[in-house]
Amino acid sequence: MPVAPVPLGRAAKATIGVVAVLAVIGVWSVMGYLAGQPPLPARPETDPFTGYVSGIADVVARLAVLATLGGLMAIIGFTPIGPHHQLTPVGKRIRRWVGRSAQIWLWSSLLLSAANAAYVNGVPLAYTLTPASWFDFISSTPAALAWFVSALVALATVVVAYRSNRYPAYVLLFLAATVSTAFVASAGNVSVGLNHDWATDASIWVSLAWAPLAGAAVAVVLRANDVTAPDSVTTAVNRLRRYQKAVPLLLVVAAAGHTVIAWQQLAGRSPFAGAYGWATIGFYVTFALLALSWVWRQVRGEADPARTTPVVAARSALRDVLLMVAYAALRTAENHLPPPRFLIPQSIQVNYLGYQVDIPATAARLASLGRPNLLWIGLAVIALASYYWGLRKVHAKGDHWPIVRTLFWTLGWVLVLFLATSGLWEYSTVAYSWHMLVHMTVNMLVPVLCLLGAPVTLLQAAARIRRHGQMPGPREVTVELHGATSLRKVLNPLVVWVLYVSSLFLVYMTPLFPWLMRYHWAHQLMLLYFMVTGYLFFDLVIGIDKWTNLPHMGRLALVIGVMPFHAMFAVMILQAEHVLGATFYQAIDIRWIPDLLADQVIAGQITWIVGEVPLLIVIIALALQWFQADSRDAVRLDRAQDSGLDDSYDAYNAMLQELSARDQERKLEERRLRR
Numbered sequence: 001m002p003v004a005p006v007p008l009g010r011a012a013k014a015t016i017g018v019v020a021v022l023a024v025i026g027v028w029s030v031m032g033y034l035a036g037q038p039p040l041p042a043r044p045e046t047d048p049f050t051g052y053v054s055g056i057a058d059v060v061a062r063l064a065v066l067a068t069l070g071g072l073m074a075i076i077g078f079t080p081i082g083p084h085h086q087l088t089p090v091g092k093r094i095r096r097w098v099g100r101s102a103q104i105w106l107w108s109s110l111l112l113s114a115a116n117a118a119y120v121n122g123v124p125l126a127y128t129l130t131p132a133s134w135f136d137f138i139s140s141t142p143a144a145l146a147w148f149v150s151a152l153v154a155l156a157t158v159v160v161a162y163r164s165n166r167y168p169a170y171v172l173l174f175l176a177a178t179v180s181t182a183f184v185a186s187a188g189n190v191s192v193g194l195n196h197d198w199a200t201d202a203s204i205w206v207s208l209a210w211a212p213l214a215g216a217a218v219a220v221v222l223r224a225n226d227v228t229a230p231d232s233v234t235t236a237v238n239r240l241r242r243y244q245k246a247v248p249l250l251l252v253v254a255a256a257g258h259t260v261i262a263w264q265q266l267a268g269r270s271p272f273a274g275a276y277g278w279a280t281i282g283f284y285v286t287f288a289l290l291a292l293s294w295v296w297r298q299v300r301g302e303a304d305p306a307r308t309t310p311v312v313a314a315r316s317a318l319r320d321v322l323l324m325v326a327y328a329a330l331r332t333a334e335n336h337l338p339p340p341r342f343l344i345p346q347s348i349q350v351n352y353l354g355y356q357v358d359i360p361a362t363a364a365r366l367a368s369l370g371r372p373n374l375l376w377i378g379l380a381v382i383a384l385a386s387y388y389w390g391l392r393k394v395h396a397k398g399d400h401w402p403i404v405r406t407l408f409w410t411l412g413w414v415l416v417l418f419l420a421t422s423g424l425w426e427y428s429t430v431a432y433s434w435h436m437l438v439h440m441t442v443n444m445l446v447p448v449l450c451l452l453g454a455p456v457t458l459l460q461a462a463a464r465i466r467r468h469g470q471m472p473g474p475r476e477v478t479v480e481l482h483g484a485t486s487l488r489k490v491l492n493p494l495v496v497w498v499l500y501v502s503s504l505f506l507v508y509m510t511p512l513f514p515w516l517m518r519y520h521w522a523h524q525l526m527l528l529y530f531m532v533t534g535y536l537f538f539d540l541v542i543g544i545d546k547w548t549n550l551p552h553m554g555r556l557a558l559v560i561g562v563m564p565f566h567a568m569f570a571v572m573i574l575q576a577e578h579v580l581g582a583t584f585y586q587a588i589d590i591r592w593i594p595d596l597l598a599d600q601v602i603a604g605q606i607t608w609i610v611g612e613v614p615l616l617i618v619i620i621a622l623a624l625q626w627f628q629a630d631s632r633d634a635v636r637l638d639r640a641q642d643s644g645l646d647d648s649y650d651a652y653n654a655m656l657q658e659l660s661a662r663d664q665e666r667k668l669e670e671r672r673l674r675r
Contacts, residue, residue, distance in 0.1 A: 007332075014222075014234050014319055015167035019322045023329035024059055030333045031055040033275065043122020054119040055336050057111045061150070064105035064182060065603040068157060069211055070218020070321075071098035072174040076477065078168070078219045085480055095170070106154035109147050117144030120335070142187035142519055144473030149217035153180040168484035173213070173476060182207035189334070193341040194235035195264045195521045197571060201374035202260035204521070209253035214327075216243040217320040224314030235471075241303040242471065247294045255287045257474045260374075265339035276337040282330045286323050292334055293319050308431065317553065349588050352518055353429055360592035361427045370423030375524050380416045383409075385643055387455060393462035401458065405544075410455025411448050414553030420433050429523065430590050432580065433602040436573075440607055442527055443503070444614035447534035448542070452621065456482070456545035491547050493540050497558055501565045503530060509572070514584040516668035537562075542621045552626040559618055565609045 035048035035585040075098070110311065114128040117137035128137045130146075138144050154178045162167050190199040247515045250437045262271065262280045271277030286595050293316070301307030302316040341622055349356050355371060387409050394401045419425055428438040456478055463475035471482075481487060507513055507526060516522040539546060541555045550558075579585060581595045586596075593599055 014263055015213070015269040015318070015354060016321065016325070019325045020063055020130065020512075023063065023325050024056060025060040025327050027055045028052070030275070032338065034336065039122060040061070040342060045124060046119075046122045047124050050115060050118045050123075051123040051336070053125055054112065054115040055332060057108045058335060059329055059332040060222035061108035061112060061147075062107055062331060063325065064101050064108060064154075065150075065177065066214055066218060066324060067101035067330055068098055068105055068154075068220055069174065069177055069215035071095070071101060072157075073168055073212065074219035074222045075170045076174055076472070077216065078223050078242070078471055080475060081167050081472050081480065085166050085168060087167060090223075091170075092165060095161045095165075097222065099158055100152050102157035102161060103595060106151055106158060109151035109154055111136060112147040113144050113151060115146055117141045120144070120514035142191060142521070143184075146184045146187040148415070150180045150184055159184075163476055166484070166486070168480050168487060169305075171481060172480075172487075173410050176210060178211040181211055183521070185331075187519075189265060189339055189342075191519065191521065192259055192351075193264065193267070193344060193354075194347055194350050195354050197371075198374055198576045199261050199264035200354075200520045201378075201524070202257040202264075204375055206257035206261070207252050207377055209250040209257070213234065213246060213254070216246055216326045217317050218319035219243075221314060221321050224310060237305040237313045238315040238561060239471070240297075241305075241318060244294065244297055244303040247290070249291055251287060251294070255284070256426075258283050263549070267339070267341045267344055269340045274336045274340065274651040276334065276339045279334045279337055280329055283327070283334075286327045286330065289323050290320060326536075348428075351587055352581060354520060354553040354586070355426075357426060357430045357590065358592075361423070361431060364432070365423040367429060369421060370426035373425045373524075376416055376425075376527070377653075380413045381422065383413045383416075383450075383455075385450070387453065387458065389453075390462035394458065397462075401459060402495050405453045405458075408449050409455065410447030412453065412633055414488065415449065416440070416446055420675055429517075429592060430585075430588060431599060433599050433606060436603040439527065439530055440610040443530035443534045444538075444611055445617075447531060448540050448614045448617055448621075451535065451538050451543040451545075454544035482545075488547060491536060492553070493548055493550060493558065496533075496536045496540055500533045500624065501562060503533045504566075504569050508569075508580055514581040517581055542618055542625060551624065552629065555622055556619075561613065563615065565616060566615075567608065570604050570608035570611070573599055573607055576600060 016475055031048070031051045031054075034051055038048040071094050074094050075087065079091045080089065081092065086540055114134055115125055117134075118125045118128045120141055120143050122138065128134050138148055147625070153173075157173050157177065160173055165168075182204045185203040186200045188203070190196060190203045197441055220243050224236065258280070262283075266280070268275060269277070271280050297303050302312050312359060336353055348357065359365065387406070391406060419441065423436055424434055428435040459478055460475050461475050466473050466476055507516070507529075516526050537546075537558075540548060541558055573580070576597075581599060584598070585593075
């Protein structure tokens with residue numbers, strides 16, 4: 001029987017408010033502790049006021065992000081989708097919550113773009129508040145830039161929350177908010193010192209796991225407290241069950257990521273030897289309590305509709321939300337407490353890369369195990385595991401899936417695994433020649449192979465179809481995104497073509513390239529950018545999961561249009577009289593590369609050669625698809641004609657016969673007149 005779920009009232013809201021206030025007080029205490037400590041050697045002008053502003057704004061921003069992620073998750077994952085891609089009345093009410101929390105997120109992030117810049121550089125806040133100096137600090141301080149990007153995402157969230165009722169917009173907002181939290185995390189303390197490449201990747205994985213985990217917990221509480229939306233007991237508890245299923249994997253990923261971060265930042269010191277270590281211990285206490293909460297729900301059946309009530313389910317999720325508020329305060333403390341790693345001197349290579357590359361590259365070292373890239377290893381493992389999960393689901397339904405698609409997908413991500421674990425990745429960070437081999441492979445070959453695997457089609461075939469009024473699943477989300485008119489306009493063929501063609505010139509022929517190479521997170525972003533643009537472009541040409549269904553002649557024109565620009569880019573590298581990214585390569589001073597220009601010539605040759613192979617595969621695949629499409633059309637027309645459903649062929653023959661008869665009559669008339 002439908003009931004109005006009112007399990008959370010003023011007491012629950014007051015509890016969350018009290019814990020949030022305690023979180024702010026805790027951060028205030030940490031900043032007070034830091035104010036009494038001697039400044040770090042590189043921060044001689046540090047003042048307490050700047051620290052207090054940075055710390056309080058930081059925790060407020062994180063709490064606002066938590067609330068916003070929860071609202072977005074409630075809309076996209078815990079509320080049914082309305083007709084015509086629109087939000088339901090419940091979703092429209094939740095979006096107002098999103099708009100209010102995103103405003104707090106916006107202003108606190110904007111303040112942090114100045115306050116955190118001042119704190120990181122050890123100068124008073126007044127130094128960064130003028131427009132000119134603020135821009136200088138933004139461009140030179142990754143942490144400040146990350147908070148500025150966070151503010152831009154918050155601004156977009158505010159605008160969309162007050163102007164749009166379309167479901168796909170909120171899916172994109174949730175993805176953007178998650179990425180912005182990963183940027184903030186990866187540009188903090190973890191980006192400094194030996195092995196910071198691993199710590200940076202680990203912090204990204206922590207954010208990618210924590211955002212949906214925390215968002216889902218808040219979403220359950222928000223939906224439970226929606227007194228205007230009557231719901232059945234089963235549906236109310238199913239929201240908690242959906243969250244419960246996600247907890248183990250995401251919590252393990254977050255805990256493993258923090259382990260890597262702690263190992264790198266503590267630099268061999270005991271976690272009990274300083275304030276930073278105690279913050280690290282706090283993380284594990286939070287994870288342990290979340291794990292105990294999950295076990296308690298399993299034992300007590302709090303996520304089982306047959307054994308619980310909406311009141312118990314909502315209070316169960318509320319426990320976890322309170323722990324996530326505490327986690328936000330711990331992240332703020334960890335972001336401001338100087339770790340032991342800061343006190344260890346480092347070389348210029350360690351400063352830029354996180355490690356030393358002193359041994360010359362050889363074929364054996366390039367092909368053997370090198371320095372693993374944790375971000376891309378994780379992406380490859382998730383891509384392969386998800387695909388095989390979908391394959392198992394399809395087979396369980398008794399459906400068929402072409403083996404060739406599985407082979408292409410597997411080959412593409414195995415190639416990524418090879419790049420991420422072999423010496424190619426390690427040496428690509430210091431030698432432009434190997435850099436171009438890795439990047440061109442990720443930009444051209446990997447997307448082509450993965451697209452032929454048709455991952456979105458597999459997901460839609462494998463996922464269970466939800467009935468109208470049920471919470472959306474993976475299939476419904478992808479269908480909504482594919483049907484989004486605004487997204488189709490943004491990803492129209494002309495825009496994608498320009499984006500793909502200009503990507504290499506935009507990165508490598510501007511000062512952006514040496515700047516991106518200075519930071520591990522920026523290098524990873526560059527790789528992701530190349531793969532995404534390549535994926536979008538080749539999806540237009542040979543993709544089975546197409547955003548736009550172009551005629552085959554149009555697809556061929558897109559490929560032919562890319563070829564001269566690719567060749568032009570390779571020629572520009574070959575004929576360049578100056579070193580691309582010279583400031584970076586000269587700074588790291590790789591002694592076993594005596595001539596940077598000669599290495600750049602090799603890079604140009606690699607660029608030309610590596611680019612030809614994917615284009616050849618694309619043309620072959622396009623020709624096969626074209627032939628198969630024509631064959632299917634011919635078979636379809638033959639069947640229609642044989643069945644009498646299509647008389648166009650008979651009509652055409654009748655027209656020819658009529659024209660022939662007219663021609664005969666004309667000739668007879670001409671002969672008669674000549675006589």
